[in-house]
Amino acid sequence: MDEVAMPRSPNAQAATEAKVGPVDWLSSSAEREQLKTAVNERPGALLGPVKVVHAFWLAGMSCDGCSVAVTGATAPSVEDLLIGRLPGVPRVVLHHPVLSIESGDAFMRNYELAAEGKLNAPYVIIFEGSIPNERLAEERGGYWCAMGSETVPKPIPTTEWLSRMAPGAAAVIAIGTCATWGGIPAAYGNPTDSMSVMDFLSQQYLSALGLPVINVPGCSPIGDNFTETVSAILLFLNGLGPLPEFDELGRPAWLFSQTVHQRCVRAGFYEEGTFAEQYGDKECLVEIGCWGPVVQCNITSRGAINHVGGCMNTGGVCIGCTMPGFPDRFAPFYQRPPGTIVSSTTARGVGSFIRPLRRMTMRFQNRETRWDQQQHVPSGWGKVREPGPIEKTVHFFYEKVQYLNSEQPGRTKRAETYRDGYEVPGVVEGASTPPERRT
Numbered sequence: 011m012d013e014v015a016m017p018r019s020p021n022a023q024a025a026t027e028a029k030v031g032p033v034d035w036l037s038s039s040a041e042r043e044q045l046k047t048a049v050n051e052r053p054g055a056l057l058g059p060v061k062v063v064h065a066f067w068l069a070g071m072s073c074d075g076c077s078v079a080v081t082g083a084t085a086p087s088v089e090d091l092l093i094g095r096l097p098g099v100p101r102v103v104l105h106h107p108v109l110s111i112e113s114g115d116a117f118m119r120n121y122e123l124a125a126e127g128k129l130n131a132p133y134v135i136i137f138e139g140s141i142p143n144e145r146l147a148e149e150r151g152g153y154w155c156a157m158g159s160e161t162v163p164k165p166i167p168t169t170e171w172l173s174r175m176a177p178g179a180a181a182v183i184a185i186g187t188c189a190t191w192g193g194i195p196a197a198y199g200n201p202t203d204s205m206s207v208m209d210f211l212s213q214q215y216l217s218a219l220g221l222p223v224i225n226v227p228g229c230s231p232i233g234d235n236f237t238e239t240v241s242a243i244l245l246f247l248n249g250l251g252p253l254p255e256f257d258e259l260g261r262p263a264w265l266f267s268q269t270v271h272q273r274c275v276r277a278g279f280y281e282e283g284t285f286a287e288q289y290g291d292k293e294c295l296v297e298i299g300c301w302g303p304v305v306q307c308n309i310t311s312r313g314a315i316n317h318v319g320g321c322m323n324t325g326g327v328c329i330g331c332t333m334p335g336f337p338d339r340f341a342p343f344y345q346r347p348p349g350t351i352v353s354s355t356t357a358r359g360v361g362s363f364i365r366p367l368r369r370m371t372m373r374f375q376n377r378e379t380r381w382d383q384q385q386h387v388p389s390g391w392g393k394v395r396e397p398g399p400i401e402k403t404v405h406f407f408y409e410k411v412q413y414l415n416s417e418q419p420g421r422t423k424r425a426e427t428y429r430d431g432y433e434v435p436g437v438v439e440g441a442s443t444p445p446e447r448r449t
């Protein structure tokens with residue numbers, strides 16, 4: 011049977027069935043995948059031995075913000091993964107409690123096949139939200155987070171699905187800070203006794219491919235961080251890429267090894283010791299609550315969606331949402347972190363010396379040579395102040411150092427002749443002489 015999708019109309023369904031035989035349109039998507047002709051026998055088959063990978067989304071104590079963030083990813087997008095558009099990356103069949111078009115028994119059948127080892131295809135688990143202690147809920151006859159039920163209407167906790175499916179998964183990916191470290195549900199008080207996927211599965215856990223839990227933190231995470239990590243893992247799974255580098259906490263190292271401060275659009279203000287006093291100011295936000303210098307996050311360079319937005323880019327402070335210590339160790343939010351007393355005071359001291367020197371150099375670099383010779387800037391937009399004798403003296407020595415052991419380029423001589431005969435005439439004060447070509 012060729013690849014078939016849910017028919018748009020009864021006529022389309024009849025036409026398809028006339029070609030490929032009876033199809034159970036209400037079967038689960040995993041079962042439909044099993045009915046298809048082996049992908050590598052189809053024209054234009056994807057590169058690599060693995061053609062299809064199932065992605066099982068499970069949600070614990072979550073706000074669904076991670077799902078929302080991922081649907082905004084653009085590089086690559088979820089759609090790229092679902093249609094197998096990326097060379098070498100297997101096509102992804104996504105089973106998601108909100109986004110899947112199946113529901114009820116057909117939807118749950120996918121999870122059962124994976125848990126029973128009957129999927130006949132590799133799969134990854136993506137867990138969003140933290141893991142509550144279901145025993146606490148059970149003691150009172152309830153549950154925290156569940157999906158599907160067995161013979162009686164007793165819901166099956168998503169943590170139970172994780173326990174059943176994790177041993178056979180090619181990889182378990184925790185998405186968002188709740189799943190990676192515990193996050194807000196595990197904050198002070200923690201009435202549900204919540205914990206991270208890593209804590210739940212323990213240090214001994216290894217996936218079927220031998221990988222510990224992979225962590226893509228953020229509250230919410232950057233969608234592109236997640237889809238890029240998934241693509242890198244799938245390329246590895248397909249034997250077409252190296253195992254991506256992860257740090258000691260299972261974060262993609264290439265995304266989380268630098269602090270948000272190191273790539274912040276406001277870092278230059280910090281370096282020169284100028285700081286915002288209120289929201290809306292353009293300077294560094296550290297004195298009104300930014301934790302960026304100690305937080306590993308790439309949002310200032312990657313943006314929130316499609317390289318647009320991101321905390322400091324749009325005027326917000328960093329509250330450390332990617333970090334294991336979030337939220338308790340970054341509270342109270344929007345107050346100056348204690349460490350800034352040392353660092354921003356030092357930056358202020360150094361900046362007060364460096365800043366005037368830079369401004370002076372900037373004023374000279376903002377001048378054309380002719381304007382120096384004429385001692386006048388012919389701008390109709392405003393009066394440009396001429397440098398005073400002290401500035402000229404400092405700049406004179408600055409240029410001496412700048413061109414030490416090298417020839418100073420530019421129109422510094424009264425006249426210059428180039429090898430092709432082109433002559434730059436000397437500039438007479440107050441006059442603008444057009445260049446001439448010698449014959």
Ligand code: SF4
Nearest residue numbers: 274277294295300302
């Ligand atoms: S706003 Fe935050 S991250 Fe940006 S330079 Fe200031 S302290 Fe660093």
Ligand code: SF4
Nearest residue numbers: 307321328329331332
């Ligand atoms: S800059 Fe800070 S608050 Fe913003 S996403 Fe990164 S870690 Fe979270």
